[in-house]
Amino acid sequence: MATENPNADGFGEVSRVRGIAFEYLSFGASVFGLVALGVLLVYVAIDAFDLANASPEWLLTYFLTLVVPFIVFCLYSANDRDVTRRALVALGGGLVAVAVLFSAIEALLVPIPRLNWQLAYLFVVAAPVTAYLAYVGSGGRVGAVGFGLLGRLVGGAALGLAVGTLFLVFDSLVWFLAYTLGVLPAVGLYAFGRVRESPRARTAATPVGLVGLTAAVFLRDVIATYPSDLIIYLWTIAVPVAAAGALLVADRRGRVAAAAVGGVPLAAATAGGFLAAGAGLPAPTVLLAIALTGVPTAVYVSRVVDGGEGLAGLGLPLLLAAGAIAGALIVEALGVPAPNPWLDASFLSEAPSRTPSEAGLYPAIVGSVIIIAMVAVLSFALGVGTSVFLEEYTPGTGPLGTLTRILQVNIANLAAVPSVVYGLLGLGLFANLLGLGIGTAVTAALTLSLLILPITIISAQEAIRSVPDDLRRGSDAMGATRWQTTKNVVLPEAMPGILTGTILALGRAIGETAPLIMIGAATTVFRAPDSLFSRFSAMPMQIYTWAGFPQADFRYGVVAAGVITLLIILVGMNGTAILLRNRAERGS
Amino acid sequence: MSNSTTDDSLITTEVQTDSNDGREAPAAGTAVAARDLDVFYGDEQAIDDVTMEIPEKRVTALIGPSGCGKSTFLRCINRMNDMIEICRVEGDVEFGGKNVYDPDVDPVALRRKIGMVFQKPNPFPKSIRDNVAYGLKIQDFDGDVDQRVEESLKGAALWDEVKDQLDSSGLELSGGQQQRLCIARAIAPDPEVILMDEPTSALDPVAASKIEDLIDDLAEEYTVIIVTHNMQQAARISDRTAVFLTGGELVEYDDTAKIFEDPEEQRVEDYITGKFG
Ligand SMILES: Nc1ncnc2c1ncn2[C@@H]1O[C@H](COP(=O)(O)OP(=O)(O)OP(=O)(O)O)[C@@H](O)[C@H]1O
Ligand SMILES: [Mg+2]
Numbered sequence: 001m002a003t004e005n006p007n008a009d010g011f012g013e014v015s016r017v018r019g020i021a022f023e024y025l026s027f028g029a030s031v032f033g034l035v036a037l038g039v040l041l042v043y044v045a046i047d048a049f050d051l052a053n054a055s056p057e058w059l060l061t062y063f064l065t066l067v068v069p070f071i072v073f074c075l076y077s078a079n080d081r082d083v084t085r086r087a088l089v090a091l092g093g094g095l096v097a098v099a100v101l102f103s104a105i106e107a108l109l110v111p112i113p114r115l116n117w118q119l120a121y122l123f124v125v126a127a128p129v130t131a132y133l134a135y136v137g138s139g140g141r142v143g144a145v146g147f148g149l150l151g152r153l154v155g156g157a158a159l160g161l162a163v164g165t166l167f168l169v170f171d172s173l174v175w176f177l178a179y180t181l182g183v184l185p186a187v188g189l190y191a192f193g194r195v196r197e198s199p200r201a202r203t204a205a206t207p208v209g210l211v212g213l214t215a216a217v218f219l220r221d222v223i224a225t226y227p228s229d230l231i232i233y234l235w236t237i238a239v240p241v242a243a244a245g246a247l248l249v250a251d252r253r254g255r256v257a258a259a260a261v262g263g264v265p266l267a268a269a270t271a272g273g274f275l276a277a278g279a280g281l282p283a284p285t286v287l288l289a290i291a292l293t294g295v296p297t298a299v300y301v302s303r304v305v306d307g308g309e310g311l312a313g314l315g316l317p318l319l320l321a322a323g324a325i326a327g328a329l330i331v332e333a334l335g336v337p338a339p340n341p342w343l344d345a346s347f348l349s350e351a352p353s354r355t356p357s358e359a360g361l362y363p364a365i366v367g368s369v370i371i372i373a374m375v376a377v378l379s380f381a382l383g384v385g386t387s388v389f390l391e392e393y394t395p396g397t398g399p400l401g402t403l404t405r406i407l408q409v410n411i412a413n414l415a416a417v418p419s420v421v422y423g424l425l426g427l428g429l430f431a432n433l434l435g436l437g438i439g440t441a442v443t444a445a446l447t448l449s450l451l452i453l454p455i456t457i458i459s460a461q462e463a464i465r466s467v468p469d470d471l472r473r474g475s476d477a478m479g480a481t482r483w484q485t486t487k488n489v490v491l492p493e494a495m496p497g498i499l500t501g502t503i504l505a506l507g508r509a510i511g512e513t514a515p516l517i518m519i520g521a522a523t524t525v526f527r528a529p530d531s532l533f534s535r536f537s538a539m540p541m542q543i544y545t546w547a548g549f550p551q552a553d554f555r556y557g558v559v560a561a562g563v564i565t566l567l568i569i570l571v572g573m574n575g576t577a578i579l580l581r582n583r584a585e586r587g588s
Numbered sequence: 589m590s591n592s593t594t595d596d597s598l599i600t601t602e603v604q605t606d607s608n609d610g611r612e613a614p615a616a617g618t619a620v621a622a623r624d625l626d627v628f629y630g631d632e633q634a635i636d637d638v639t640m641e642i643p644e645k646r647v648t649a650l651i652g653p654s655g656c657g658k659s660t661f662l663r664c665i666n667r668m669n670d671m672i673e674i675c676r677v678e679g680d681v682e683f684g685g686k687n688v689y690d691p692d693v694d695p696v697a698l699r700r701k702i703g704m705v706f707q708k709p710n711p712f713p714k715s716i717r718d719n720v721a722y723g724l725k726i727q728d729f730d731g732d733v734d735q736r737v738e739e740s741l742k743g744a745a746l747w748d749e750v751k752d753q754l755d756s757s758g759l760e761l762s763g764g765q766q767q768r769l770c771i772a773r774a775i776a777p778d779p780e781v782i783l784m785d786e787p788t789s790a791l792d793p794v795a796a797s798k799i800e801d802l803i804d805d806l807a808e809e810y811t812v813i814i815v816t817h818n819m820q821q822a823a824r825i826s827d828r829t830a831v832f833l834t835g836g837e838l839v840e841y842d843d844t845a846k847i848f849e850d851p852e853e854q855r856v857e858d859y860i861t862g863k864f865g
Binding site: 470478492 | 668696698699700703708710712714722723727728770774777
């Protein structure tokens with residue numbers, strides 16, 4: 001019978017050799033690519049942080065004060081015996097395996113440059129295991145709280161720095177007027193309309209805001225005296241952010257909690273701002289960083305306390321800070337030789353220099369941040385606008401349909417045009433014809449926007465096309481105009497896809513060098529740009545320049561530090577954008 | 589089988605009679621009328637010279653084999669055919685005494701007076717409340733939105749099931765609930781006519797029968813025009829039935845009881861008994 005011996009009556013066998021060969025080949029190829037990239041990054045990191053000179057004692061100290069507590073935290077959060085056991089086996093077994101293998105290779109085959117077995121252990125075992133445990137730990141409530149808090153602290157500080165940077169070039173006085181005359185009244189009217197159920201107030205909000213914005217532009221030069229920058233940022237950013245935070249909390253926890261959540265960070269930010277001004281630090285940036293870190297943190301802490309779950313997680317930032325301080329103290333006390341990293345605070349905050357040890361990336365970072373912000377806004381607005389027009393508004397047939405198709409094909413082709421050509425276009429069009437200036441930040445932003453526009457358009461079109469037609473028909477049948485359907489149904493549904501495309505495209509724009517060279521961007525500038533029309537440099541340009549310097553310290557140490565900075569900023573930006581996108585996805 | 593006798597009752601008509609007894613005469617006014625209506629997709633004709641008057645506050649069923657132009661006819665009434673580029677309409681469709689194809693008619697404004705429910709439930713990926721309030725929002729409705737949402741959900745017999753989860757997504761409902769949500773969405777702006785294109789064909793019998801009951805109630809207030817492939821359903825819920833046959837021809841249009849018990853046309857009888865189509 002068939003059930004007794006299924007092979008006996010010969011179903012035969014179907015060969016799967018090709019499928020299996022294909023599977024392993026592609027798997028091997030991707031693993032090879034990833035490993036190559038990983039090795040490169042490891043070496044870049046070793047150079048940037050001077051880890052080759054880190055003594056084993058130094059590594060051990062920080063391993064014990066920082067990494068071990070973090071791992072314990074993650075294991076505690078995961079609260080899973082299996083995971084704990086496997087982690088210990090991996091860490092312990094890995095130690096032996098790496099040490100033996102490494103020594104064997106060095107002794108029998110070739111010496112491995114700039115690495116010792118402790119570093120190999122750090123990169124091959126400790127780092128991946130820690131990352132994995134962080135992932136597992138974030139699944140537990142305690143871990144989620146800890147990482148949530150950490151994310152708000154780091155994200156808020158980064159956002160504060162970025163906003164502060166933007167105000168280096170954008171006119172804070174116009175913003176002050178625009179906020180006071182346009183944004184604030186409009187938001188106020190809208191909120192009033194919501195609360196009082198008055199549609200008239202709500203519809204009035206937009207025109208009032210627009211009038212205020214226009215007035216701001218005209219009044220900018222008419223008004224003679226302005227408050228100091230510190231007061232402006234306090235009034236236009238810190239106060240509204242604190243108010244928004246307080247409102248978020250007020251619903252659930254009442255007035256006292258709301259006042260605390262808004263008030264405490266606001267007071268801290270104000271104090272920090274004035275103290276920084278006294279100490280000669282960039283006061284507005286300090287104020288913004290404290291406000292934008294403090295308010296989200298306070299809101300988050302209040303929520304967590306309210307929920308009453310995973311409170312222990314709130315200790316994670318403290319744990320890490322204490323670990324870092326303890327490590328530093330121990331290293332100091334024992335007199336352990338410490339590495340001298342290229343990538344340190346002064347590298348991030350100082351101008352380039354002829355001596356490698358004093359070289360800094362600050363002006364280029366500012367240039368890149370400003371350009372990327374403009375490119376993000378421009379390419380998103382233009383990309384979404386164009387794709388909505390192409391997908392929703394143009395007919396598929398007739399002469400206009402043919403025209404659309406031609407346009408379509410050309411956009412696809414534009415995506416394949418080399419970036420040097422876009423640089424040339426930017427030079428001719430923006431720098432010369434429109435007179436925006438050679439090598440200025442606006443020219444660069446416009447050129448890079450143009451460069452990634454085809455990618456944004458195509459991906460946005462793809463996202464819009466994937467919105468089911470059923471939804472459009474449903475909205476149309478309700479008597480919605482084309483615009484209402486697009487705005488209320490199509491765009492919200494397509495937004496995650498549109499954002500994905502824009503994020504990818506921005507990642508490309510931030511690393512571009514060739515078009516910047518073509519439009520005459522400076523290879524090195526010594527002061528951060530202070531207007532949209534000042535000369536600027538960008539991170540990739542500066543790194544490229546350093547790579548051509550004769551001193552080895554530039555070519556290895558400083559370049560590596562620059563690359564790591566560029567990567568961290570890029571990953572941070574993309575990560576934030578992806579988080580926001582996932583939120584949008586879950587929200588809909 | 590013999591195909592001439594009129595007494596081999598094609599469909600049990602008991603159900604039909606007892607569900608419609610509330611709405612017998614007096615004769616109602618005309619809500620929608622088609623006059624010499626031809627519709628073409630490119631060169632192909634989908635509706636062939638249809639003339640019919642659809643009474644106010646009644647349920648009118650459109651039946652016929654697949655591809656005979658029922659959906660096309662329905663879409664002529666609220667001009668959803670305008671969205672199909674190759675579609676061309678000739679003749680008149682009167683709604684409220686006005687030809688909707690007159691050049692001065694704004695199709696968007698027209699659609700605000702005519703609700704539509706599709707074969708596949710298509711709630712928006714928004715909260716239940718926002719789904720129902722959608723028509724109000726786009727028309728800048730001035731009154732109490734929450735109250736209107738509640739009334740519409742009650743009108744669609746969905747209120748009791750969702751009143752505690754108005755803020756959760758409309759997509760989290762079951763298929764039958766989603767379809768009732770779409771009905772609530774269609775009646776929220778208080779239209780005069782509701783068009784339904786096979787609203788129960790994607791649903792199980794229990795959910796379908798809920799919707800059938802609902803349609804019966806809706807006819808108290810609205811003119812309902814419904815396309816269905818289900819003969820029993822047409823017989824149960826409609827007052828008037830129009831039979832379209834291939835080529836977009838309106839073969840017979842009469843009181844539902846007459847169509848199902850004693851149709852004039854042999855072809856209609858063949859279709860209803862399942863010999864054709
Ligand atoms: N968008 C369209 N483009 C071209 N031809 C169409 C289109 N929609 C319908 N048709 C044609 O018009 C005719 C009638 O179609 P319609 O969808 O109105 O039929 P129906 O009676 O609703 O069928 P079913 O019961 O299967 O839904 C068919 O021959 C169909 O091929
Ligand atoms: Mg149909």
